[in-house]
Amino acid sequence: MSPVGAALMAAGVGGANGNGNGNASCVENCGGGGFHWTTTDTIVTAIFVPLGIVVLVILAWYLKRQCMARSRGPLIAGGVYKSTPAGSGPAPMDPAKPEYTFDAKGGSYYPMAGTPSQTSTESIDNKSDGSGSRLLKPVADFSNGGMAMWRQGTIGEVLKRNAERASVEGSVDAGTPNGNGAGNGNDYPLSSPDADTPTPGSQRSSRDRFRLDGATGNGNVPLLFTFKELQGATQNFSPTLLIGEGGFGRVYYGVLEGREVAVKRLEKVTAQPGKHGEKQFRVEVDMMSRLKHPNLLEFIGYCADRYERALVYPLMVNQSLFRRLHERNPGTAALDCHQRMTIAYQAARALAYLHDEVSPPVIHRDFNSSNVLLDAKLDAVVSDFGLAKLVSDDSGQSQTTKLFGTMGYMAPEYLHGHVTDKNDVYSFGVVLLELISGRRAVISKDLDIVQWAAGYTGERPIGPLARMADPQIQDQFPADALQWAVELAAECIQAEPRRRPRMADVARGLEVILQAIRRQQPTYVAPTPNTPTSPASLLTPTDVITLPAGFSMTRFLGSLKKP
Numbered sequence: 126m127s128p129v130g131a132a133l134m135a136a137g138v139g140g141a142n143g144n145g146n147g148n149a150s151c152v153e154n155c156g157g158g159g160f161h162w163t164t165t166d167t168i169v170t171a172i173f174v175p176l177g178i179v180v181l182v183i184l185a186w187y188l189k190r191q192c193m194a195r196s197r198g199p200l201i202a203g204g205v206y207k208s209t210p211a212g213s214g215p216a217p218m219d220p221a222k223p224e225y226t227f228d229a230k231g232g233s234y235y236p237m238a239g240t241p242s243q244t245s246t247e248s249i250d251n252k253s254d255g256s257g258s259r260l261l262k263p264v265a266d267f268s269n270g271g272m273a274m275w276r277q278g279t280i281g282e283v284l285k286r287n288a289e290r291a292s293v294e295g296s297v298d299a300g301t302p303n304g305n306g307a308g309n310g311n312d313y314p315l316s317s318p319d320a321d322t323p324t325p326g327s328q329r330s331s332r333d334r335f336r337l338d339g340a341t342g343n344g345n346v347p348l349l350f351t352f353k354e355l356q357g358a359t360q361n362f363s364p365t366l367l368i369g370e371g372g373f374g375r376v377y378y379g380v381l382e383g384r385e386v387a388v389k390r391l392e393k394v395t396a397q398p399g400k401h402g403e404k405q406f407r408v409e410v411d412m413m414s415r416l417k418h419p420n421l422l423e424f425i426g427y428c429a430d431r432y433e434r435a436l437v438y439p440l441m442v443n444q445s446l447f448r449r450l451h452e453r454n455p456g457t458a459a460l461d462c463h464q465r466m467t468i469a470y471q472a473a474r475a476l477a478y479l480h481d482e483v484s485p486p487v488i489h490r491d492f493n494s495s496n497v498l499l500d501a502k503l504d505a506v507v508s509d510f511g512l513a514k515l516v517s518d519d520s521g522q523s524q525t526t527k528l529f530g531t532m533g534y535m536a537p538e539y540l541h542g543h544v545t546d547k548n549d550v551y552s553f554g555v556v557l558l559e560l561i562s563g564r565r566a567v568i569s570k571d572l573d574i575v576q577w578a579a580g581y582t583g584e585r586p587i588g589p590l591a592r593m594a595d596p597q598i599q600d601q602f603p604a605d606a607l608q609w610a611v612e613l614a615a616e617c618i619q620a621e622p623r624r625r626p627r628m629a630d631v632a633r634g635l636e637v638i639l640q641a642i643r644r645q646q647p648t649y650v651a652p653t654p655n656t657p658t659s660p661a662s663l664l665t666p667t668d669v670i671t672l673p674a675g676f677s678m679t680r681f682l683g684s685l686k687k688p
């Protein structure tokens with residue numbers, strides 16, 4: 126029997142007569158034990174071999190496509206992924222030894238370079254197809270939502286236009302921002318020197334051409350800016366307009382189409398393919414596009430122009446809570462206790478939204494007083510989702526091999542790579558202690574605020590609770606409100622994550638504290654010019670809580686716990 130006939134018979138395709146002798150039309154003697162090529166074999170070979178090859182090619186293409194679709198889930202800074210069933214997004218892999226390095230400048234931990242992981246994102250990050258796709262991929266890969274948009278062609282069209290424009294405009298000379306900018310301490314103008322001057326790109330409005338109308342499906346519509354437009358908005362990233370500096374890059378004051386903005390420019394060096402900052406950029410854009418809450422920093426848009434990456438936010442004129450508490454200009458009033466607890470309440474609401482109202486939930490992972498920004502009315506918004514982590518499994522827990530975060534704010538279990546929303550609760554407790562005491566999270570080389578507070582919360586009695594309050598507000602902090610605030614912080618910073626309250630319950634606790642402060646100060650008038658949110662607007666009538674005699678914050682939180 127011929128080899129083809131045997132193979133087909135084995136595959137049940139027919140063509141052989143079943144007795145093992147092959148076809149009658151042998152051109153040669155069919156006897157003997159050797160292989161003989163027949164006319165039928167030739168015909169069958171001519172038909173089925175090419176057919177088989179076509180089937181194999183189609184199968185390979187289909188499998189590759191499936192893999193790519195799976196690898197394009199939402200990306201997490203430093204995330205390590207494995208394939209998961211389509212639509213479920215990436216799941217973190219088992220933990221390995223945490224590898225991280227400390228950035229002295231930003232006081233933050235970042236993953237060490239050169240720790241490649243065999244992951245699906247790796248293939249995205251390191252693929253160098255030379256087709257200009259580095260410009261395209263980051264946006265296409267932002268999220269599952271981004272993938273859907275890609276399929277619909279919405280983002281695809283925008284990116285195509287962007288790529289065309291980039292090739293027409295050629296390389297934009299970014300200019301190098303003066304490295305000797307004054308850093309975090311810079312004051313900056315509160316109105317643009319030439320706010321009415323159109324930006325170079327604004328004669329062709331980026332909004333008109335690049336608006337991704339409805340693309341994100343959640344009402345947040347990020348705008349795509351050219352690097353040239355951002356150069357125009359920030360006087361070519363002038364050092365005199367430097368607002369601040371973080372682990373991600375520098376933040377500049379700017380004016381875009383008449384609106385005052387903060388432009389966060391990714392350091393050129395970290396915008397190179399495969400570097401941490403690039404991933405962080407994608408995560409931040411992804412997060413910002415999906416999330417919308419009055420106490421989360423609004424996301425205006427971004428720039429992904431060749432190797433330049435930048436994010437555009439509304440300007441928060443009172444900058445960060447950290448600065449307001451710890452680096453206040455001499456002429457600026459200290460925050461009073463009502464303002465402090467209002468800020469805590471608003472930040473708690475933002476975290477509760479991330480944990481409970483977003484699907485899948487989001488863990489901020491780097492909540493600290495630098496990431497709480499204050500607007501003109503001292504209303505707080507939570508910022509910096511570059512380190513956020515999407516929770517992808519049902520338990521609400523995940524493990525990470527890479528650590529990000531800020532010294533003094535990281536929960537003990539987080540240092541072992543254990544990531545849950547309770548990490549944020551711990552960090553929130555630290556910020557609450559900062560607000561109460563006016564002390565920094567890291568007080569000295571050997572003492573952090575949690576250790577310091579232990580003395581007041583029972584472990585190491587060192588004085589009356591009143592002494593724990595910032596001396597600038599000691600007189601105005603009602604004793605009961607202060608006690609409850611300290612109790613609330615103590616609940617949040619417990620070593621055992623499961624014992625910490627949920628952020629929604631923390632927000633309820635802060636409502637009680639605000640009520641107590643307002644009871645004591647019924648004619649509360651905020652210091653000008655920073656008028657806080659009207660206290661009444663914080664609580665709806667149904668939110669008013671009736672306190673029993675001997676109210677205890679700990680018991681109150683316990684009563685809110687879900688069974």
Ligand SMILES: Nc1ncnc2c1ncn2[C@@H]1O[C@H](COP(=O)(O)OP(=O)(O)OP(=O)(O)O)[C@@H](O)[C@H]1O
Nearest residue numbers: 231369370371372376387438439440441444445495
């Ligand atoms: N939208 C904004 N409006 C006003 N100031 C801002 C705005 N965004 C950032 N800043 C200022 O710039 C500083 C640096 O911000 P950035 O988010 O880059 O870093 P960070 O949060 O301080 O640190 P990291 O990114 O390392 O966590 C902030 O501390 C804040 O003072």
